[in-house]
Amino acid sequence: MKYLSTRGGVSGLSFSDTVFEGLAPDGGLILPEDIPEFEEKELNELSKLSYVELAFEVFKRFIDDIPYEDLFQLIKRAYESFRTPEVAPVVKKGDIYILELFHGPTWAFKDIALQFLGVLFEYLLQKTGRKINILGATSGDTGSAAIYGVKGKKNIKIFILHPHNRVSKVQELMMTTVQEENVENLAIEGTFDDCQAIVKSIFMDLEFKRKYRLTSVNSINWARVLAQIVYYIWAYFKVREEEKVEHIYFCVPTGNFGDIFAGYIARKMLKKKIPKLVLATNENDILYRFVTKGDYSVGSVKPTISPSMDIQIASNFERYLYYFYNEDAEKTKKAMEKFAKEKKLEFSSEEVKKVQEDFVSARVTEEETLETIKEFYEKTGYVVDPHTAVGIRAVNKCLSERPVVCLATAHPAKFPETVEKALGMPYELPLEIKRLFELPKRYQVLPANEEKVKDFISRQAL
Numbered sequence: 001m002k003y004l005s006t007r008g009g010v011s012g013l014s015f016s017d018t019v020f021e022g023l024a025p026d027g028g029l030i031l032p033e034d035i036p037e038f039e040e041k042e043l044n045e046l047s048k049l050s051y052v053e054l055a056f057e058v059f060k061r062f063i064d065d066i067p068y069e070d071l072f073q074l075i076k077r078a079y080e081s082f083r084t085p086e087v088a089p090v091v092k093k094g095d096i097y098i099l100e101l102f103h104g105p106t107w108a109f110k111d112i113a114l115q116f117l118g119v120l121f122e123y124l125l126q127k128t129g130r131k132i133n134i135l136g137a138t139s140g141d142t143g144s145a146a147i148y149g150v151k152g153k154k155n156i157k158i159f160i161l162h163p164h165n166r167v168s169k170v171q172e173l174m175m176t177t178v179q180e181e182n183v184e185n186l187a188i189e190g191t192f193d194d195c196q197a198i199v200k201s202i203f204m205d206l207e208f209k210r211k212y213r214l215t216s217v218n219s220i221n222w223a224r225v226l227a228q229i230v231y232y233i234w235a236y237f238k239v240r241e242e243e244k245v246e247h248i249y250f251c252v253p254t255g256n257f258g259d260i261f262a263g264y265i266a267r268k269m270l271k272k273k274i275p276k277l278v279l280a281t282n283e284n285d286i287l288y289r290f291v292t293k294g295d296y297s298v299g300s301v302k303p304t305i306s307p308s309m310d311i312q313i314a315s316n317f318e319r320y321l322y323y324f325y326n327e328d329a330e331k332t333k334k335a336m337e338k339f340a341k342e343k344k345l346e347f348s349s350e351e352v353k354k355v356q357e358d359f360v361s362a363r364v365t366e367e368e369t370l371e372t373i374k375e376f377y378e379k380t381g382y383v384v385d386p387h388t389a390v391g392i393r394a395v396n397k398c399l400s401e402r403p404v405v406c407l408a409t410a411h412p413a414k415f416p417e418t419v420e421k422a423l424g425m426p427y428e429l430p431l432e433i434k435r436l437f438e439l440p441k442r443y444q445v446l447p448a449n450e451e452k453v454k455d456f457i458s459r460q461a462l
């Protein structure tokens, strides 16, 4: 499989070429030149596989420049760190199937992609004799998942900035209790926006970036999307087996459009046996407005109790747009350039109709999120995290069809304060998380100052 850019300036890239690049050189996003579809006969074979075997079968169709034996070993290693060999169990609660994506080391779905990316980075670096330094800013989930993806890996060092004393306690501990020497936690005396601004500005200093071989692991990385396709197909088989039906809906709580875009690709591979994807947003609702009204205009980011979805510009949206415009790169490029200038795109009612062949959407308020955690617990005895609750509520609001799979993107223990508030009772943390409170911590406090951060990186980088 070869890869191209959504803006048409690049084609013929190999999979390995895409792994260390966020953007394509022309500013577009990277996509495979075509999307393989599964034949009916193949589906029956695939449905019998373990998670790791299925991941191998999916990856094989997109990766042709890593020997198959090596690829299988990489996938196996990536998912060994999960607390269950099933990797992503599907459980039925009431009339909803929950796809539990939080059994990785940092208890949220980003582990599924970043555990794979970590072993893949190490493998490719070893082959070429290169070293990289990863730089990123986090308000929680991504940073800890990235740290756990690469900790202890050879030829990689990671620098993650987080706002000092402004991330949740559990999230902070997941990062700062990591002792491996290739991990540097930088606790910045400022807000998440300060952290992000510093990282962005450092990446724009091309000389510094080149000198220290800085790499990012953000959600536009194609290998991350690829790893996420697998669990849709996996859950599709589980529910098909259980319900004996062909068509299964999926609901995805969305921020950067990364996870749901993987669902969109899975839907293509399954030839629309996922009839529609439910796109669930919190009060940061740009994607909801896009699906329901054709209004893709940036508002201001509002902090919510589902913080990993507090995003206004959905960085993977361009990939969808490319398919929406029937793979017309010129049209995609024009639209994205217009969006960069005007901070909005408007779609006609004809176009909205077309979007609605792929998605339905609902926006979920803070109050509704809390209510859903409580009601779902009362009905089923199962506690969900606030992001998952947004998904469940969205299904109740906009989808009557069943069966439906709601993606559980984080474990409730990552957001104990919110869960306790919703349930009105104490929430007991799992033992593995309680233990974090006793471990020694390793981090550096730095002022919100780009030069100070650069100075630290230049002294510590590989």
Ligand SMILES: *Cc1c(COP(=O)(O)O)cnc(C)c1O
Residues within 6 Å of the ligand: 108, 109, 110, 141, 142, 219, 253, 254, 255, 256, 257, 258, 259, 260, 308, 309, 387, 409, 410
């Ligand atoms: C990152 C994240 C999301 C949003 O995922 P996107 O790929 O950005 O849409 C949802 N829930 C949790 C818990 C997350 O960490």
